[in-house]
Amino acid sequence: MxxxxxxxxxxxxxxxxxxxxxxxxxxxxxxxxxxxxxxxxxxxxxxxxxxxxxxxxxxxxxxxxxxxxxxxxxxxxxxxxxxxxxxxxxxxxxxxxxxxxxxxxxxxxxxxxxxxxxxxxxxxxxxxxxxxxxxxxxxxxxxxxxxxxxxxxxxxxxxxxxEGPKLYNIPIPPPDIGQGLKDLFDSQLGCDIAFQVGDENFKAHKLILAARSPVFRAMFFGLVGDTSMDKVALEDIEPSIFKDMLLFIYTDELPDLQEYSCSTSTCSSAVTLHHLLAASDRFGLDRLKQLCEAKLCEEVTVETVATTLSLADQHRCSHLKAICLKFAAAHLGEVMQSEGFKYLEESCQSLLSELLETVASVDDKGGQTVASKRSGSSIIGIAVAAEGSAAVDSGIPNGRRTRRRL
CATH class of the missing domain: 2.60.210.10 (Apoptosis, Tumor Necrosis Factor Receptor Associated Protein 2; Chain A)
Structure with missing residues (x-):
C-alpha cells in the first residue's frame, strides 16, 4: 500500500x-x-x-x-x-x-x-x-x-x-560610518596633520577636518591657507577638550559625560561642556555647539549658573542664556554666594542688569524672589520681597533703572 x-x-x-x-x-x-x-x-x-x-x-x-x-x-x-x-x-x-x-x-x-x-x-x-x-x-x-x-x-x-510576500529577508545593519572614522582616527592611518596642544600631540586628516569645520577648511584649503602645512600649534584650549572635539568631528557624537564625576563644588561634566561649547564656537562646529547648549540647559545648578550665563552670553547661546537668567532669578540668594557670581560682578555688568530685569519680571508675575544682601555687591539693592512694601527705584550700574519692590 x-x-x-x-x-x-x-x-x-x-x-x-x-x-x-x-x-x-x-x-x-x-x-x-x-x-x-x-x-x-x-x-x-x-x-x-x-x-x-x-x-x-x-x-x-x-x-x-x-x-x-x-x-x-x-x-x-x-x-x-x-x-x-x-x-x-x-x-x-x-x-x-x-x-x-x-x-x-x-x-x-x-x-x-x-x-x-x-x-x-x-x-x-x-x-x-x-x-x-x-x-x-x-x-x-x-x-x-x-x-x-x-x-x-x-x-x-x-x-x-x-503587496505580495517578500522572497527575501536580509537584515540591514545600522549605519557605522562614525565607528569607521573613529577607527581611522585611533589608528592614525593616513594622517597628514599634527596638532601641538599643550604638552600633547594629536594627529588627524585634513580632508575630514575641512569637511566638518569651516575654520579648518580655511586653514588648510582657503585663499590664505597652506595645503603643505603638516603641523599646527594651538593655544587657549586644553588637550582633553581638543581630543573630545576631534572625536566629535570623526564620530558626530558627544563624549561620554558619565566619565566626568561631580566634585563637591563644581560639576566636572558641566565644566567640560563649557570648554567644548567654547571650542565648537571657535572652530565653527554648530551642531556640537547646540548639543553642548542643550546639555548645559539640563545641568544648571546654583554653583554653575553664573559661569554658564556668562558663557552663554559670550557665545550667543540665546536659549541657554534665557534658562540661566530664569534659574538665577529664582535662586538669587544662593547664586549670589557662588564663586561664579563674583566674576559677574567684576566683569559682566550688563548681565547683572539683565538679571535684575528678570528678577523684576518674576516678582511682577507673583513669584517670590529672595536675595541675601552682600556687602560690596553691585546689586545690593535686591532684597527680600515682602508683601505690602513700598515701591522704590533701584539703581543699576549701566545707568538704567528698574522698578523694584523692597
Whole structure:
C-alpha cells in the first residue's frame, strides 16, 4: 500500500489603497482689476503636479455661470494633463489674512465620502464650487487684503498597489560610518596633520577636518591657507577638550559625560561642556555647539549658573542664556554666594542688569524672589520681597533703572 502526501503551497497578498498628496498656493493680486471679466471667464494658476498628473486652480471672479455672475465667485481644481478615470480627493482653502486663522475650508480629507473619491474622466475635468463665496461678503472680509486673495489647494490622487510576500529577508545593519572614522582616527592611518596642544600631540586628516569645520577648511584649503602645512600649534584650549572635539568631528557624537564625576563644588561634566561649547564656537562646529547648549540647559545648578550665563552670553547661546537668567532669578540668594557670581560682578555688568530685569519680571508675575544682601555687591539693592512694601527705584550700574519692590 502506497501513501501519497500532497504539499500545500500557501500564499498571501494584500491590496493597498492610499493617496499621493500634494499642495499648491495660488495668490490673486489685483482682485478689483479681475472683476468684470464676465461669467465663465477665469484666472488660472500655474500648473502643479501631484500623483503623476498635472493640475491647476481656476478662479472665476464673475462666477462660472451667468446666473451667478453678480452674486458669487467660483473656484475649481482642474485636471490639466491627459488621464482617464483619475480618482482623487480635494481640499480648497481661502486663507484668512488677518492672522486669526479663520480660514474657509472645503475638504474631503477629514470626512468620509458617501460615493468615495471623485473621478475625473478626461483632461479639463473639474471639481469645485460654482458658488464658492458671496462676492459682496468676500470684498468686506479678512480674506481680501490689499486687493489680494490667497488660496491653498491640496490634491490627493488615489493609488492602488498589490503587496505580495517578500522572497527575501536580509537584515540591514545600522549605519557605522562614525565607528569607521573613529577607527581611522585611533589608528592614525593616513594622517597628514599634527596638532601641538599643550604638552600633547594629536594627529588627524585634513580632508575630514575641512569637511566638518569651516575654520579648518580655511586653514588648510582657503585663499590664505597652506595645503603643505603638516603641523599646527594651538593655544587657549586644553588637550582633553581638543581630543573630545576631534572625536566629535570623526564620530558626530558627544563624549561620554558619565566619565566626568561631580566634585563637591563644581560639576566636572558641566565644566567640560563649557570648554567644548567654547571650542565648537571657535572652530565653527554648530551642531556640537547646540548639543553642548542643550546639555548645559539640563545641568544648571546654583554653583554653575553664573559661569554658564556668562558663557552663554559670550557665545550667543540665546536659549541657554534665557534658562540661566530664569534659574538665577529664582535662586538669587544662593547664586549670589557662588564663586561664579563674583566674576559677574567684576566683569559682566550688563548681565547683572539683565538679571535684575528678570528678577523684576518674576516678582511682577507673583513669584517670590529672595536675595541675601552682600556687602560690596553691585546689586545690593535686591532684597527680600515682602508683601505690602513700598515701591522704590533701584539703581543699576549701566545707568538704567528698574522698578523694584523692597
Amino acid at each position: 502506497t501513501t501519497t502526501t500532497s504539499n500545500l503551497n500557501n500564499s498571501s497578498s494584500k491590496s493597498i489603497n492610499e493617496t499621493v498628496n500634494g499642495s499648491h498656493n495660488f495668490t490673486v493680486r489685483g482682485y478689483s482689476l479681475a472683476k468684470g471679466m464676465g461669467p465663465g471667464k477665469y484666472i488660472c494658476s500655474d500648473i502643479f503636479t501631484v500623483g503623476g498628473y498635472d493640475w491647476a486652480v481656476y478662479f472665476y471672479p464673475d462666477g462660472k455661470n451667468v446666473e451667478d455672475s453678480s452674486v458669487y465667485v467660483s473656484v475649481f481644481i482642474a485636471l490639466a494633463s491627459e488621464g482617464t478615470d483619475v480618482r482623487a480627493l480635494f481640499e480648497l482653502t481661502l486663507l484668512d489674512q488677518s492672522g486669526k486663522g479663520k480660514h474657509k475650508v472645503h475638504s474631503h480629507f477629514d470626512r468620509a465620502l458617501e460615493g468615495g473619491p471623485y473621478t475625473l474622466k478626461y483632461r479639463g475635468s473639474m471639481w469645485g464650487y460654482k458658488r464658492f463665496f458671496r462676492r459682496a461678503t468676500l470684498e468686506t472680509s479678512d480674506y481680501l487684503r490689499d486687493d489680494c486673495l490667497s488660496m491653498h489647494c491640496t490634491v490627493g490622487v488615489v493609488r492602488n498597489r498589490v
